[in-house]
Amino acid sequence: MAELKQLIFFDFEMLCSKTGMLFEDMEAIRLGAVKVDVESGLVTGFDRHIRPQQNSPLSTFCKELTGISDSDLEKADDFPEVFKDFLFWIGGVKKARFFSWSSSDILRLKADALRHNLPQATIEKISKRYVDFQAVFTKRASRTAASVEKALSFYELSFIGKPHHPMYDSYNTLRIYESFEEHLVKTDLIMVQQFIFQEAELPPVERLSQEIKYIFQKDLGEFYSNLNDAFRMKDAWKLIKKTKKLVEKYENILLSRSGIFDEELISGVEELINFYKELQTAYREHCSYTSKIMILHEQMVEPLQKICV
Incomplete structure (x- = not known):
């Protein structure tokens, strides 16, 4: 071009x-x-x-x-x-x-x-x-x-x-x-307000990552508590949609150009996105075998468990 x-x-x-x-x-x-x-x-x-x-x-x-x-x-x-x-x-x-x-x-x-x-x-x-x-x-x-x-x-x-x-x-x-x-910092603050805090007041920039991690861990803990070892395929599809919503809430942190988010928060969001990708792959594989049940292997969910602790 x-x-x-x-x-x-x-x-x-x-x-x-x-x-x-x-x-x-x-x-x-x-x-x-x-x-x-x-x-x-x-x-x-x-x-x-x-x-x-x-x-x-x-x-x-x-x-x-x-x-x-x-x-x-x-x-x-x-x-x-x-x-x-x-x-x-x-x-x-x-x-x-x-x-x-x-x-x-x-x-x-x-x-x-x-x-x-x-x-x-x-x-x-x-x-x-x-x-x-x-x-x-x-x-x-x-x-x-x-x-x-x-x-x-x-x-x-x-x-x-x-x-x-x-x-x-x-x-x-x-x-x-x-x-x-x-205005990279301002753009990230707009994103955080709209996607994560919504109606709540934003904390100061120096405390932003810590506050987001608290909300992230809370969301992930609730999500993790509803995970089972196995799902019927129609329930597995519902799980994918639920995971997608959670990813959409936090994925822009990885696209940040301002540098205001700390490495621990970025790493946690990366783990969530990796889980989402693995979940999609597992779902496609189970569909190809016309499975009625989808198994979630321990290595898939273990990174999420560590974040929740």
């Missing part, structure tokens, strides 16, 4: 109705984006209305939500022309990485490209370089899918610009991305 030169954050506004619409019919009516030059940090913007194939007047709901009028679309270029200008503005797909806040934007791009019979090779190149940053932020920090405004608030930031303006939505997604990448 070519050397990364620029980051592209983009967003579509689409046809919409208060009563709902099929996604296939929700043509793009505005494309906004910001481009970050990786070397210089220079940020530039792109903002264009798009005339949809459907020529019905916009619903009152859509006008109020997006701030787009029928006259804006009547004088706008169609999707192929706007997309051509977008590609020119990017200056080279192979040297770019693309981001949006939810996968609906890349799905809209693909759908409208198909609608207008645009070359799929270019769309595929963008797709290969695309990141759904809302999904990344949800998995690594917020636990549940947050709006742009909510994600900004985690970093004590406010939305800049006009909501539902795709260039400003893109710019604010960039701000979340930069905060996520630059």
